[in-house]
Amino acid sequence: MKLTIYDIAREAGVSATTVSKVINNKGRISEKTRKKITAIIDKRHYQPNVLASAMKGKSTYTIALLIPDAANPIYAQYLKYIEEYGQELGFSVVMCSTGSDPEKEAKHITLLKQKRVDGFIIASFFKNEPVLRQLIEEEIPLVFIAFHRPELPVGSVAGDDYLGGYVATEHLLSLGHCRIGIIAEEGTASGAERPRGYEKALINAGIEVDKNLVITTTDPTIEGAQLCARELLTSRQRPTAIFGCNDILAIGAIMAAKELGIKIPDELSIIGFDNAVMCKVVEPQLSSIDIPIHEMGRKAMGLLIQQIEQKDNTRQRISLLPELVIRQSTARLNERESI
Numbered sequence: 001m002k003l004t005i006y007d008i009a010r011e012a013g014v015s016a017t018t019v020s021k022v023i024n025n026k027g028r029i030s031e032k033t034r035k036k037i038t039a040i041i042d043k044r045h046y047q048p049n050v051l052a053s054a055m056k057g058k059s060t061y062t063i064a065l066l067i068p069d070a071a072n073p074i075y076a077q078y079l080k081y082i083e084e085y086g087q088e089l090g091f092s093v094v095m096c097s098t099g100s101d102p103e104k105e106a107k108h109i110t111l112l113k114q115k116r117v118d119g120f121i122i123a124s125f126f127k128n129e130p131v132l133r134q135l136i137e138e139e140i141p142l143v144f145i146a147f148h149r150p151e152l153p154v155g156s157v158a159g160d161d162y163l164g165g166y167v168a169t170e171h172l173l174s175l176g177h178c179r180i181g182i183i184a185e186e187g188t189a190s191g192a193e194r195p196r197g198y199e200k201a202l203i204n205a206g207i208e209v210d211k212n213l214v215i216t217t218t219d220p221t222i223e224g225a226q227l228c229a230r231e232l233l234t235s236r237q238r239p240t241a242i243f244g245c246n247d248i249l250a251i252g253a254i255m256a257a258k259e260l261g262i263k264i265p266d267e268l269s270i271i272g273f274d275n276a277v278m279c280k281v282v283e284p285q286l287s288s289i290d291i292p293i294h295e296m297g298r299k300a301m302g303l304l305i306q307q308i309e310q311k312d313n314t315r316q317r318i319s320l321l322p323e324l325v326i327r328q329s330t331a332r333l334n335e336r337e338s339i
Contacts (some may be wrong), residue, residue: 024061024137066109066120100187105126119304125147132152136153156317157294157303158189162193171330177333182244183252229255241257241270250270250286252289287328
């Protein structure tokens with residue numbers, strides 16, 4: 001069996017990260033530890049794959065992160081933790097925004113391959129299927145983050161969107177809300193799974209799903225969500241609560257409510273999804289479904305490094321559990337306002 005960085009780490013009694021820092025001459029490592037690891041590497045004649053590739057001019061110690069929307073701050077959080085862990089292992093990260101445009105996806109992939117990045121982490125539900133399948137056929141290290149594609153031989157790390165949608169809706173139901181509107185993004189994995197969780201929670205509560213309260217949008221901006229929420233809030237049977245399938249959509253709903261003079265949470269409860277930093281900045285602060293972004297980023301980077309090191313070619317699919325974070329934007333239904 002081929003010797004790996006993890007074998008060296010085990011023999012030296014240190015972490016794989018420490019071994020990687022020694023190999024790449026990065027980070028602060030004591031001279032005693034450095035000498036110990038170097039001696040084991042020499043003794044075992046270990047040559048890591050990424051190092052061998054670099055000597056042949058094939059490795060750049062660079063990872064590409066492709067995101068669909070640079071305006072959504074959740075992707076900045078992905079970058080933060082992916083980059084943080086990558087640096088520990090001697091890799092840098094370059095981020096590109098595709099705008100969910102198949103042509104942009106193709107251009108970014110072509111350019112990044114020319115620059116010989118060592119692997120890709122894709123956070124966008126990739127729309128250019130031929131380009132994606134070519135990456136897979138070329139056996140370029142690849143991991144999906146924030147969504148799964150079970151039909152493809154690609155490892156992935158994502159939150160459980162279905163369960164998160166269920167938890168968000170169940171929270172609103174527990175506060176006495178029955179007319180619950182939802183704003184989802186069209187054409188994304190989360191835009192399908194989170195509404196499925198919403199519908200299941202309603203059905204389990206004995207409430208029929210009202211399609212008039214369900215809106216999907218192709219404009220997942222605050223302004224786009226504001227238009228969707230205005231449509232819900234000016235209907236004859238307006239909802240007493242709204243579930244925005246990400247925090248941007250929920251904040252658009254807050255803006256629409258304020259524009260119409262609807263008090264939050266006294267007259268309308270709103271919950272988001274992702275628990276981005278902006279949840280604490282808006283007024284009132286936004287209740288949201290939290291996915292452990294820190295863990296997601298580290299696990300995605302870990303899966304990719306395993307492929308680059310050729311330690312593990314299995315395609316793991318990791319799902320992380322959501323957690324409800326309650327703030328000021330949700331409250332018990334005021335029965336007089338619901339009439």
